[in-house]
Amino acid sequence: MLEYIISKYNFWVYIILLLIGLYAMLGKKNLVKKLIGMNIFQSAVILFYVSIGVKKGGATVPIFMGDAHAAHGHGQAIIDVASYINPLPHVLMLTAIVVSIATTGVALAVLILIFRRYKTLELDEIIKIRKDTGV
């Protein structure tokens, strides 16, 4: 049982991070805290994907080591798959980081607009103002 927990320890960390983010999005009333929760959630998913690409046993970063020109020129360089970690999760998460930056920027802009109109970022107060004014 302990061995099972240790052999998959990365997943426990990401589950905790993901649940912290989910709770912040659902349970908090401040919109900035909801946004921070969304960022924590995204970080959990990104870390999860990056950890998928890890290979134990002497694998290094996915950059070709050695004489790249010689290997490219002759074409027949035998590249050992086990000596490089999986590059695909890294590529996908590079895209995901860019998207998360874009969503965070747009969300902050929307928050500024909300604050200008209602002078608060608390969700319950905004709902109360909207009910009182009938907008």
Add this chain to the structure above:
Amino acid sequence: MKVIAILIIVLTGGLLIYGVEEMPDWGDPNSPASSHVSPKYIQEALEKTATPNMVTAVLGDYRGYDTMGETAVIFTAGIGCILMLRKKRKGEGD
């Protein structure tokens, strides 16, 4: 509200912990993610794209159109921020 949130958290956490059983161990070289498609990329990236960095090769060559669409995403986000935050001219509604 808080009670519902905590209920959803517990339910989601239970499902995730249940799902971890199917996942490969940390750093397993034969995990599904590392054994189906990625060996092909590791072996052929240098020969086909002449780029030593495999991440760059996949991002810029194999998934070039995806990266181009990504720039469209950033552009749209930037334009959206500018349109939302700019100063309104006189006579312009709201």
